[in-house]
């Protein structure tokens with residue numbers, strides 16, 4: 001068999017070409033390969049030498065003089081080329097090869113093959129100045145890739161191209177016999193490449209199709225312009241707004257559609273402006289288009305202003321609808337204090353009736369929670385629960401919000417009018433929060449609606465009957481407000497049918513720790529050790545005044561679980577407000593006394609020793625101060641004092 005020897009500079013190249021040639025010609029030729037670090041032996045035999053490149057010939061031909069040779073022309077490895085199609089357009093990359101010539105040649109080759117969506121800069125070991133790019137493309141020369149690169153695309157060693165393969169066969173006089181095998185193999189490769197290309201093409205045209213569908217179905221007008229200020233996208237809404245066909249506009253300068261004066265409208269820092277067209281008023285916003293940090297033009301988004309008004313209204317409605325659901329039930333109300341239990345038992349009975357409920361309690365005591373629970377326990381539970389806060393609404397808005405309005409009732413009134421909250425709450429519950437803040441003139445109107453059980457929209461004549469259960473809440477002392485002529489007495493009696501007074505948290509201190517544990521669970525759902533978490537601060541939490549009630553307590557637990565997520569908090573970790581009140585406010589001795597009493601009781605229940613010193617440490621007070629407090633507790637007959645570690649005993653009067 002005739003012998004063919006492949007000679008290359010690097011091992012990778014030699015091996016790849018050797019395999020390629022074996023794959024084609026192993027049945028007719030005996031093939032060997034050598035490379036720079038493993039050169040052919042002296043006097044080696046070869047019928048034909050194939051040098052992998054000009055550089056390989058230059059460096060190694062002296063070792064193989066007198067042998068016939070060809071220098072292979074090489075082509076890209078088609079199997080690997082699809083890696084390049086996946087790179088986005090305008091990608092900047094280094095083309096790394098072992099010599100200047102081979103790097104430049106590969107770039108040219110890629111360009112000839114149609115790989116023109118990537119900007120390639122040659123890189124080879126001796127090069128001094130080159131752009132420090134992060135992507136490198138290399139035909140198998142990974143070891144030459146410079147350190148600035150963090151992504152290497154190896155398109156594998158280039159193969160011997162078809163013309164050189166024909167040359168080899170011609171040299172051995174075997175072309176006629178083997179041309180069909182060669183062309184079949186070659187065509188196979190080409191078909192694979194075409195398939196890859198086709199898939200990429202279909203993918204990209206599918207993407208284009210999808211993109212087009214999106215653009216055409218957006219409810220806004222879209223105009224995109226390229227870097228040359230020419231229109232590249234003009235969707236159907238833009239066609240409608242400007243009364244122009246995309247066909248006539250695409251490719252035209254933007255000034256033909258939006259003249260300079262109009263374009264100036266958006267030339268402000270917010271990049272937004274109002275355009276007045278013959279039949280529409282349009283909000284136009286401009287945004288730059290970037291692709292891979294390169295400026296790709298601009299996009300104008302055009303919204304019909306009357307459409308914005310419609311959307312705003314629908315969002316407001318949706319928000320109302322979402323709010324119009326009562327989320328809480330009686331089971332969500334935490335606390336075992338007798339005071340709370342009494343309220344809950346009363347409220348459950350009231351829930352069964354349809355009469356107006358009047359909840360009084362300080363801010364944060366859970367009035368809305370209770371109102372929602374009542375609604376959910378009532379026969380109206382399937383109807384809406386609508387809450388309105390009088391403290392949050394201006395006098396002018398109140399009437400239209402509650403009673404609704406007819407079209408044209410005032411400037412800005414929307415077409416078709418709008419239902420008020422009384423109408424929205426039909427068959428459900430209307431929760432009037434902070435009723436004490438309702439302005440006097442409005443109180444008269446409210447009273448009339450409550451008495452007549454019907455509303456008339458602002459600017460309307462029609463009377464609309466309403467079937468609504470009313471729950472009102474206030475943290476004011478309304479009797480005082482009546483004296484001060486801030487609240488109407490007749491309305492007060494109309495509302496005060498079923499009164500419920502939620503006591504402040506400091507009046508039901510037994511609920512403090514269960515609430516702490518519940519909120520701790522809420523903020524640290526994966527922890528089970530709530531009791532241990534509070535062991536050092538429990539007396540302080542129980543002694544504190546909780547002016548903001550449960551809302552304040554909830555905030556404090558959120559604060560503690562944020563600053564002490566993994567450690568058990570100490571008294572020093574408590575929020576400043578609590579520390580100031582407990583440790584510096586002289587008027588707080590009463591709280592401290594109560595806290596010390598509760599701590600003694602807790603120790604007794606847990607069979608823990610408790611004495612003057614441990615109390616002094618815990619409450620950061622002197623032992624003398626503790627002694628005074630203990631004596632005072634003893635005088636009040638709340639504790640017994642005997643000698644020994646277990647000498648302090650709380651007297652349970654219950």
Ligand SMILES: Nc1ncnc2c1ncn2[C@@H]1O[C@H](COP(=O)(O)OP(=O)(O)OP(=O)(O)O)[C@@H](O)[C@H]1O
Nearest residue numbers: 332333334335362363364365366367368369550551
């Ligand atoms: N007993 C309770 N159990 C669990 N959470 C409670 C309890 N009481 C109140 N809360 C929670 O405390 C917060 C304040 O409650 P809510 O808003 O019902 O109080 P409010 O009395 O209506 O307050 P405001 O008068 O300021 O409107 C809410 O997050 C509520 O869920």
